[in-house]
Amino acid sequence: xxxxxxxxxxxxxxxxxxGSYRPRRVVPNSEILEHIDSSDEWIQTRSGIKERRWxxxxxxxxxxxxxxxxxxxxxxxxxxxxxxxxxxxTVTHLYQTxxxxxxxxxxxxxxxxxxxxxxxxxxxxxxxxxxxNDLVRGGSAKYVLAIGVERLSDLTxxxxxxxxxxxxxxxxxxxxxxxxxxxIGPVVWGSDGTQHQVIxxxxxxxxxxxxxxxxxxxxxGNPVFRWASFAMAKTAQQALDVAGVKAEQLDxxxxxxxxxxxxxxxxxxxxxxxxVKVARDIERQGNTSAASIPLAITAMREAxxxxxxxxxxIIGFGAGLVYAAQVIRVP
Amino acid sequence: MASTEEIRSNxxxxxxxxxxxxxxxxxxxxxxxxxxxxxxxxxxxxxxAAEEKFDVKIPDDEVKxxxxxxxxxxxxxxxxxx
Numbered sequence: 001x002x003x004x005x006x007x008x009x010x011x012x013x014x015x016x017x018x019g020s021y022r023p024r025r026v027v028p029n030s031e032i033l034e035h036i037d038s039s040d041e042w043i044q045t046r047s048g049i050k051e052r053r054w055x056x057x058x059x060x061x062x063x064x065x066x067x068x069x070x071x072x073x074x075x076x077x078x079x080x081x082x083x084x085x086x087x088x089x090t091v092t093h094l095y096q097t098x099x100x101x102x103x104x105x106x107x108x109x110x111x112x113x114x115x116x117x118x119x120x121x122x123x124x125x126x127x128x129x130x131x132x133n134d135l136v137r138g139g140s141a142k143y144v145l146a147i148g149v150e151r152l153s154d155l156t157x158x159x160x161x162x163x164x165x166x167x168x169x170x171x172x173x174x175x176x177x178x179x180x181x182x183x184i185g186p187v188v189w190g191s192d193g194t195q196h197q198v199i200x201x202x203x204x205x206x207x208x209x210x211x212x213x214x215x216x217x218x219x220x221g222n223p224v225f226r227w228a229s230f231a232m233a234k235t236a237q238q239a240l241d242v243a244g245v246k247a248e249q250l251d252x253x254x255x256x257x258x259x260x261x262x263x264x265x266x267x268x269x270x271x272x273x274x275x276v277k278v279a280r281d282i283e284r285q286g287n288t289s290a291a292s293i294p295l296a297i298t299a300m301r302e303a304x305x306x307x308x309x310x311x312x313x314i315i316g317f318g319a320g321l322v323y324a325a326q327v328i329r330v331p
Numbered sequence: 332m333a334s335t336e337e338i339r340s341n342x343x344x345x346x347x348x349x350x351x352x353x354x355x356x357x358x359x360x361x362x363x364x365x366x367x368x369x370x371x372x373x374x375x376x377x378x379x380a381a382e383e384k385f386d387v388k389i390p391d392d393e394v395k396x397x398x399x400x401x402x403x404x405x406x407x408x409x410x411x412x413x
Contacts, residue, residue, distance in 0.1 A: 046372065223391045226375045261372050 009139030014183015015129070015331050016143075017076025017175040020298040021067040022285065023053040029165065036161040043165045048260020052168035052286025054153040061093045061100055064171035065149045066107040068294070072145070073108065075331060076175040080109030083175075084141030087131055088117045089124025089290040091319070092151045094214075104147065114141065121199070122256045122318025123189070124148050124290030125172065129314075130187035130324055132176035143177040148290030155201065157216035166259070167217065168286030172294020174331075181329075185243030188235050189324035198223050199319035217319075228262045228317055232325075233269035236315045239325035250276045251310035252300065252330065256317055257282035257292035266315075277305045289318060297330065306330050333411065335359075338385065338404045345380045346400075349373055359401035367400075387411060 028051045029040045043049055055064065065088065073080055086108075088101040101115035120127040128146035135141045152167035176184070203215040236255070240247060253276050255263050260282055267278055279296035288295060293314050300306035308331060315325035333341075343357035350373045356366075363369040369377065374397075378389045381403070387410035389397075397403045 046370065222371055222375050222394065225372050226379060226391065229376070230379050265376060 007139030009135075009137045010178030011137070012179045012182045013133045013136035013176055014179035014181070015174045015328055016078060016177045016179070017072045017074070017331050018294055018297055019068045019071025019073070019075055019173045020291070020295045021064040021071070021171040022295065023055040023059045023064070023169050025054050025056055026051050027054045032165045035158040036164050038161050038165070046259075046261065047166060048263075048280070048283055049165055049286050050283050052284075053170060055151050055169040059151075059169070061090060061149050061151055062103055062107070064151075064169070065100065065104045065147050065173070068149070068171035068173040069104060069108045069145055069147060072173040072175050076177070078143055078175050078177065083108070083110035083113045083143045083145050085132070085135055085144045086110060086113050086115040086147070087128045087144060088115075088147045088149065089120055089128045090117060090149045091119055091121055091124075091289065092149075092154055093117060094154065108145065110145065113145075120290070120316075120322050120324070121320055122258060122287075122289045122292070123316035123320070123322045123324045125174075125293045126187070126314055126316035126324035126326060127189065127322070129174060129176060129184060129328070130189060130326065132174070133184040133187070136176055136178060143175060145173060145175055147171065147173045148292075148294060150289040150291050152217070152287070152289055155215060155217050157218075160216065160218070162221055163217060163219050166219075166287045168288050170285065170288040170291040170295050172291045172298065174294060183329040185239060185245065185327035187324050187326045188238040188242060189322075191323070192321045195223065195227065195321045198227075198321070225259070225262060227321065228258060229265035230269060232315060232317045232323060233266045235317075235323055236266060236270055236313060236325050239315065239327055240313060243327035245311060245313075245327050247271065247276065248273050249311060250313055252277050252279070252297075252306055252312035254279040254293055254296050254300070254312050254314045256315065257285065257296055258287050258318070290316070301330070333385075335404055335408065338407050339400065341384055342381060342400065342403060342407070345377055345384060349376045349380065357400055359399065359404060361400050362398055363400070364398075381407065385411060
């Protein structure tokens with residue numbers, strides 16, 4: 001009987017390089033307050049956000065992704081021609097088809113790589129890293145480029161006082177490839193579609209067609225805060241447990257930068273020791289959904305808070321609801 | 332079964348730990364937002380801590396009805412008896 005030859009991959013995979021792109025334009029709370037009845041103090045106490053970045057017209061999903069990817073490629077030292085797959089996590093590439101991943105593959109020098117987009121909202125980067133890890137270890141690609149990118153400002157209702165100050169733009173990228181030691185722990189991931197309505201696009205594209213306005217994102221803050229702060233702390237703990245890493249062995253905690261209050265509540269629930277540095281990029285960057293974790297890691301590296309070889313707990317969570325967490329070694 | 336005063340006192344400790352409000356200020360007639368300055372997110376944290384402490388479920392839809400400390404204590408009493 002004839003048999004099929006199965007693929008064989010690397011024993012272990014890890015993140016070999018990481019990069020990011022921050023839009024040029026800084027938008028302070030004072031600019032947000034031109035359209036909503038609120039205050040700088042209210043925004044800061046409810047979210048920790050002092051300012052965010054919004055993309056200019058030329059800072060497209062493609063442009064930001066390519067810049068972040070090139071940054072990650074340089075960081076990794078990998079030849080782009082060896083990239084076998086490009087995964088782009090985004091909810092703000094505003095075309096149903098084709099995926100933006102194929103154009104990014106061309107622009108970064110991996111023109112024949114498998115390429116596709118995924119829709120996993122603020123968990124997108126962690127979903128992408130989980131898939132990349134499995135593709136490398138399963139033998140479907142030697143190296144994978146995983147990107148998280150958003151232009152959430154396009155879908156932000158500037159007059160909605162509960163969300164206008166939160167959402168922002170940017171891109172982050174990671175190169176995942178074979179390593180001598182495990183560099184990515186098992187993913188703890190899942191979804192809860194019973195809460196699909198708590199963060200969502202308000203109007204369908206069909207409903208928005210013909211109107212001057214694009215669809216907007218809406219969020220029911222309190223249930224989201226409850227789920228993210230408490231249920232997600234348990235998920236984060238599970239990711240530590242399955243990786244066999246204790247909280248005291250961690251160097252960094254990098255949750256999706258959703259809201260400083262969520263970060264603080266999770267940190268408390270996880271009982272993280274004082275020495276674990278906690279990502280607080282949201283203060284300057286706002287909530288960039290799928291891009292927030294790689295943006296936060298690169299910010300911590302630039303600030304000297306994170307070093308190559310550090311153990312980091314990352315967790316993404318958002319609209320779906322969807323979530324994913326894993327322990328990684330910082331490149 | 333815990334008395335009203337026991338529930339109030341335990342709840343006051345939770346509010347103190349989460350929002351830093353002195354326990355003696357957490358009285359039945361006090362409004363969480365207007366008198367005690369507990370914002371909506373801290374209120375969610377209080378509710379989650381109260382669920383654990385009192386072994387009850389306080390659904391999201393119910394939280395907005397808990398305007399005063401007395402409302403919360405009464406809800407917890409009913410939930411424990413139910």
